[in-house]
Amino acid sequence: MLEFMNRMRRTTPLWVKIIVPLVGLPVTAALAFAVVFVITAWLGKPLPVFGFGEGPEQPIPFPHTAHAGTAVLVDTAGMARKDAQGNDLHGVGLDCAFCHRTVTQSASAGIPAREQCVTCHKVIGSADKDTLARLRELGLGGIEGAINWQRVHRLPDSVRFVHEPHIRYLTTHPAAIENSPDKTIGSATSVTPAQVCSTCHGDIATMTKVKQVEALKMGQCVNCHRDNGAPTDCITCHF
C-alpha cells in the first residue's frame, strides 16, 4: 500500500495536481451551497438568491406602503417623496378590509375589483405616472381589462383555509397575534380585523412589494391551533 502511494506521488503529473483542487473546490462549494439552499427552502426561508427571498413581480406595482402604511413614503433613491407644497408624503393608512373586503365574511380575503382602484385613482395620483395611466386605461368593466395579480401566499391544494373564523378569533383574543408592529397588542381586549393579519402575513404595511414572511407550514398551523384550543383533527383543514 505504501509502495503504491509512493509510486502515485512520483508518477502523478504536475497538471493533475493543480487541476484537481482547482476544479474540486468550486464543485464542493457549489454542492454545499445547493444543500444549504434546499434545507433553508424546506424550512420555508430560502436563501435570498435568484429572487427567492422576494415576492413575485406584480403586473402593476402596488405599494402597500402607500395604501396601508402611514409612514413617510420614499422613492427608489431612498429620498422622501414630497407633495406640491413640499410636505412629506405619507401612506394613507387604509384598513386591510377596505380592499380585502370579504376577509371577515368568507374563506378568501378577496382581491378588489379594478373598479375599486379606479374609484380613487380616477382623481388621485399624478397623471403622468405610467402605472396609474395604465390602470385608468384599463377602464371600468369588462374582463379583458382584469389585472392578473400574482398570488403571494399560496397554501397546498390539500388545505382548506377559511379566513373568517381566524379573524373572528384573533380580534377577540389578541394574545395570539404575532408579528404585529404594535408590541402592546397582546394585552388589548379586542382589536380591529386589520390588526390581526400580521400573524400570518407579516407587517404588510411596510412592504413596497409584498412577500411571504412566514413559512406557513403545517407545524405553525398546528402549534397555534393547539395553543388556542382549536381542533387539531386532520379533517379540520384537509378534505
Place this chain on the structure above:
Amino acid sequence: MVQPAQQIAAHHWGMTVDVDRCTGCQACVVACQAENNLPINLEEHFHQKRAFEWIRVERYWEGEFPNIKARFIPILCQHCENAPCEPVCPVYATYHNDQGMNVQVYNRCVGTRYCANGCPYQVRFFNYWEPVWPEALRNQLNPDVTVRSRGVMEKCSFCVQRIRRARIEAKRDGRAVADGEIQPACVQACPTNTLVFGDLNDPNSKVSKLRNGRRAYRLLNDALRTEPNVYYLARVDNDEAEVAHG
C-alpha cells in the same frame, strides 16, 4: 365559554337510508359526483371495476315473473365505528374522528390500497389515473373540495366541507347546528327523502328517531360487527304489511 373540544365531541354524525322510499333515480350519484369533484367515469372504467361512485344505487330483482319486484339500495361509505379499513392503513391516512366519521386524509395517503381491500362495502376508490375533466367542466369544480391526484384513495366524506361550513357559521352566530341544517349533496338531491343526515347524539334529531325505529338495520353488521353509522330502514311491501296485520 364552551371549550371548542367539548363542542366537537357533542356531535356524532350519521345517516339513515329508507330503502322503502328509494326509486333508484340516481340523483344522489350525480349530486355527489358534482359536489365532490369526482372524475368522469368512462365505460372502460366500469369494465375495469375502477369507476368512482362515492354513493351508488344497487339494483336487485326479487321473485319470479310476473310477481317480480325491483329493489334499490343506495350504498355509500358506512362510516363504521369498527372500520376494517382503518387499522390496516400504515400511514394513518384513514382514521375515525371524534364526530363518528371515517376520515380519509388525501395528503397522507401513499396508495397501498389496503383499506379498499379491507372494506366489505366496496366504497373506497383508488385514483389509478390523474383525474381529467373536459375543458367545459373545469370551472364547475367545487373549490371547497380537494381535487385528488393520482395514487391516493378516496371515499364518501359525508360532505365534510358542508359540515365544516355549517359549524363555522353556527359558531359565528353563537348557536348550535340545527337539525337538518347540514345536508350532504346526496341528501339534498334526493327527491323522495330517502336519505336523512344528522346528529345521532341528539335524541330529538330526525335521524335519531328514524334509526331507533323498528325498521332500522345496518349492512353486514350482524356478521362483521363493523358498527356502521349509516342505518338502513327496511322495505315494507303492501302485501307483507297486510299479512302482518292479519
